[in-house]
Every structure is written in C-alpha cells, then in structure tokens.
Amino acid sequence: GQNIDQPTEMTATEGAIVQINCTYQTSGFNGLFWYQQHAGEAPTFLSYNVLDGLEEKGRFSSFLSRSKGYSYLLLKELQMKDSASYLCAVRDGTGGFKTIFGAGTRLFVKA
Amino acid sequence: GAGVSQTPSNKVTEKGKYVELRCDPISGHTALYWYRQSLGQGPEFLIYFQGTGAADDSGLPNDRFFAVRPEGSVSTLKIQRTERGDSAVYLCASSLTSGGGTDTQYFGPGTRLTVL
Numbered sequence: 001g002q003n004i005d006q007p008t009e010m011t012a013t014e015g016a017i018v019q020i021n022c023t024y025q026t027s028g029f030n031g032l033f034w035y036q037q038h039a040g041e042a043p044t045f046l047s048y049n050v051l052d053g054l055e056e057k058g059r060f061s062s063f064l065s066r067s068k069g070y071s072y073l074l075l076k077e078l079q080m081k082d083s084a085s086y087l088c089a090v091r092d093g094t095g096g097f098k099t100i101f102g103a104g105t106r107l108f109v110k111a
Numbered sequence: 112g113a114g115v116s117q118t119p120s121n122k123v124t125e126k127g128k129y130v131e132l133r134c135d136p137i138s139g140h141t142a143l144y145w146y147r148q149s150l151g152q153g154p155e156f157l158i159y160f161q162g163t164g165a166a167d168d169s170g171l172p173n174d175r176f177f178a179v180r181p182e183g184s185v186s187t188l189k190i191q192r193t194e195r196g197d198s199a200v201y202l203c204a205s206s207l208t209s210g211g212g213t214d215t216q217y218f219g220p221g222t223r224l225t226v227l
Contacts, residue, residue: 004153031214042202042218043154087153091214098167099144099216101153 002026004102006088011108012078020073020105022088030093034062034073037085037104046086047073075107083109113137115219117203123225124193132188132222136205143186144206144216145178147199154202160186193226200224 003025012018024032031050035043049055049064049071061074073086085104092098116135124130136143142161146154156170160180168178175193180186190197200223204216 033216042220044218045215048215089153097142097159097214098156098169100156101146103151103153 002092002100004088004090004100006086006102006105008103009106009108011110014078014080014109014111016078017074017076018078018107020075020086020088020107022071022073022102024069024071024088024090024100024102026090026092026100028093029066030091030097032062032064032071033089033091033099034060034071035087035089035101037087039084043087078109080109080111083107115203115205115217117201117219117222119222120220121223121225123227125227126193126195128193128226130190130193130224132190132201132224134186134188134203134205134219136184136186136203137217138184140205140207140217141183142206142208142214142216143180144204145186145188146202146204148202148221149199157188190224193224195226198224198226 006022033048034046036046037043047062054063059076064071085106087104088102089099118133144159145157148154158168158178159166163183175191178188200221202221203219206214206216
C-alpha cells in the first residue's frame with residue numbers, strides 16, 4: 001500500500017531550528033518533495049530529493065534515505081512567517097507519475 | 112508570468128447537481144494534475160494528464176468524476192450527481208515535463224466546493 005507518515009503538529013521558537021520527519025512506504029519511488037502550505041493557500045514547492053543525502057537551499061535543507069524510506073525537512077533561523085503546514089510527498093513512478101502526499105505537519109512558530 | 116489559475120474560486124451546489132471546475136495551467140506546461148484536499152489533510156491525487164491524454168486516472172474515486180483536457184492546455188474536472196462527501200478544495204497543478212528531473216508542480220489557488 002501507499003503510506004506517508006509525518007507528525008501532525010510541532011511547535012518551535014523564533015530563531016530556533018526544527019526538523020520535520022517523514023517516513024514513507026510506496027509501490028515505487030521517483031523522488032520526494034517538500035511543500036509549504038499556509039492556511040487557505042495553495043502548496044508551494046520547497047525541495048526535491050531523489051538521491052540519498054542532504055540538499056541545502058538557504059534556511060531550508062532536506063534529507064533522504066531511500067533504504068530507510070525516510071526524509072526530513074530542516075528549517076533554520078525560524079521566522080514567524082514559517083508558521084504553516086509542511087507536506088511531504090512521494091512521486092510513485094511505477095508506470096505513472098502519481099504523487100502521494102502526507103497529511104502535513106502544522107508548524108507553529110512562537111515568539 | 113501568470114501562474115496556474117482556477118475558476119470558480121468558490122462553488123456552492125446542492126446534492127445531486129452537476130458541477131464543472133476549470134484549470135488554466137502555466138503556458139507551456141505539458142503535465143497537469145488534479146487533487147482534492149479536505150481540511151487537515153494533504154492533497155489527494157485524482158488524475159494526471161500528459162498533453163491531452165489522461166496518463167493516470169487511478170485516483171478518481173468513482174465514475175461520477177471525470178476530467179478532460181481536449182487541447183492539452185485548459186482542463187475541466189466534472190462531477191456528476193454531487194454528494195456532500197465531495198465537499199473539499201479541488202487543487203490543480205501543472206509542471207513543465209512529465210516526471211523527468213525535478214518536475215516541480217505549481218499549484219493553483221484551488222476551488223472550494225461545498226455540497227449542501
């Protein structure tokens with residue numbers, strides 16, 4: 001079956017670092033995406049991993065371990081505007097390009 | 112340039128009625144995706160088009176749902192005999208290619224469908 005798990009909610013303090021974990025079980029694998037979604041808005045792309053290792057982009061980094069079916073999103077120097085839902089998504093890749101999304105992790109950044 | 116646009120932004124209908132939701136992808140994007148998202152959940156895949164053809168429609172929940180993309184650009188999601196459980200935000204996304212490389216999906220603002 002297809003399953004993506006991530007924590008429902010997290011709270012962190014402005015200026016701190018937070019790590020949002022994602023584990024997945026999918027029929028196939030052709031890349032893992034992280035999206036940010038503010039309340040009432042569309043998801044926006046943050047990062048993409050297809051090979052094992054860490055991808056860094058400014059304050060955001062994403063890590064992938066395909067053998068463990070595991071990824072994390074690392075947010076540094078948290079700002080209040082980072083309060084949003086963070087969606088982990090896996091592109092299946094088995095004969096198609098269906099993308100399976102997790103339920104999202106709601107991050108609350110407090111002063 | 113213009114992003115993905117969706118119309119209407121809100122649609123309220125009665126149970127049993129027919130609705131059409133429209134998506135205008137980014138110009139030049141060959142791939143188009145439809146998702147629906149319920150409160151507190153991630154987007155749920157419905158269907159994916161590569162050009163004019165539906166490359167993967169395995170996410171459509173039943174035969175009341177149908178989508179077309181006749182000219183490889185604008186797409187319409189059609190829902191027949193709507194039910195209250197169809198109430199959700201319907202998101203459309205487009206990407207430049209069909210899965211090679213990053214293939215970032217750019218999402219539209221969504222259509223909020225409410226079935227009374």
